[in-house]
Amino acid sequence: xxxxxxxxxxxxxxxxxxxxxxxxxxxxxxxxxxxxxxxxxxxxxxxxxxxxxxxxxxxxxxxxxxxxxxxxxxxxxxxxxxxxxxxxxxxxxxxxxxxxxxxxxxxxxxxxxxxxxxxxxxxxxxxxxxxxxxxxxxxxxxxxxxxxxxxxxxxxxxxxxxxxxxxxxxxxxxxxxxxxxxxxxxxxxxxxxxxxxxxxxxxxxxxxxxxxxxxxxxxxxxxxxxxxxx
Numbered sequence: 001x002x003x004x005x006x007x008x009x010x011x012x013x014x015x016x017x018x019x020x021x022x023x024x025x026x027x028x029x030x031x032x033x034x035x036x037x038x039x040x041x042x043x044x045x046x047x048x049x050x051x052x053x054x055x056x057x058x059x060x061x062x063x064x065x066x067x068x069x070x071x072x073x074x075x076x077x078x079x080x081x082x083x084x085x086x087x088x089x090x091x092x093x094x095x096x097x098x099x100x101x102x103x104x105x106x107x108x109x110x111x112x113x114x115x116x117x118x119x120x121x122x123x124x125x126x127x128x129x130x131x132x133x134x135x136x137x138x139x140x141x142x143x144x145x146x147x148x149x150x151x152x153x154x155x156x157x158x159x160x161x162x163x164x165x166x167x168x169x170x171x172x173x174x175x176x177x178x179x180x181x182x183x184x185x186x187x188x189x190x191x192x193x194x195x196x197x198x199x200x201x202x203x204x205x206x207x208x209x210x211x212x213x214x215x216x217x218x219x220x221x222x223x224x225x226x227x228x229x230x
Contacts (some may be wrong), residue, residue: 051131052122058169059097059118063148065113072108081111084118091206092193102174102189109149109223110175116148117141117186117195119206125197130155135202138197140183142177145186149175153222157184165220172219178209180217185209187219 035122060081066072085103089096103111123136139157146153154160172178174189185196185207191210206227211219 011086027059044068055084055091056121058084059115063112063115063119066108066112068121070108072086072104072111081115082111084115084116088118088188088193088206092208094189094190094193094208099188099190099193106174106189107223108148109151109175112149113145113151113175113222114188114195117204120144121195121206123197123204125199125202136197137200138182141195141197141204142222143185144185145175145176151222151225153225156180158182160222163220165223165224166183166223167219169219171212171213173221174221177220177222178214178217179220 016068058080062077062084065074065077065080071077079141081103082100085099086096089099102115106114107230112148112226120132120136120141123133126135127137128140129137130144132144139155142157142160143153150179154162157179160177161184165177167176172187174187176187178185178187178194183196183199185194188194190207192211192214194207194209195204196207197204
């Protein structure tokens with residue numbers, strides 16, 4: 001028995017050495033040069049995450065800081081959050097200073113919700129799903145973002161636009177939900193800047209809503225969920 005156990009440990013050690021001493025390029029992403037065929041392919045730890053949208057990765061970092069403290073003025077958090085808002089502003093060609101101010105004025109839950117939504121950039125759309133970093137539909141994105149902020153938001157888009165939570169457009173702040181029909185977006189706090197999970201097997205993305213659409217959509221504030229639940 002002792003010899004068998006010793007042999008098993010030795011084989012396990014050899015297997016570890018064999019993996020660690022693989023030559024450069026032995027670990028590869030599926031379909032990339034150096035990837036093996038047929039058998040399970042090996043990847044460096046965190047490889048898929050590092051391949052994600054850089055803005056979403058910045059949002060992951062900012063979210064890490066704000067979830068560690070109640071202080072939304074924490075210097076580390078502010079620096080990390082500004083990297084996100086500056087990148088979003090550049091992508092949408094909007095005023096970076098105005099966007100940073102809009103996020104600074106928002107309550108902590110709203111800041112967490114918008115950062116959580118941004119972590120899902122480029123995640124594919126799939127109806128009825130809310131799997132972080134895998135699949136999202138439009139209401140699933142809102143549900144995930146606001147659940148991350150500690151708000152038990154209803155899962156369906158119709159419920160997320162309930163009249164108890166509605167606000168006027170002039171009173172809208174970052175993190176508010178903006179909807180029309182059964183499709184919803186999250187407001188980014190400036191102009192008509194939004195993030196959403198579009199239909200037709202597309203991916204979570206940033207967008208500038210047209211002024212025509214912005215005038216006819218419904219605006220709701222998930223922070224009013226307590227009123228909705230009464």
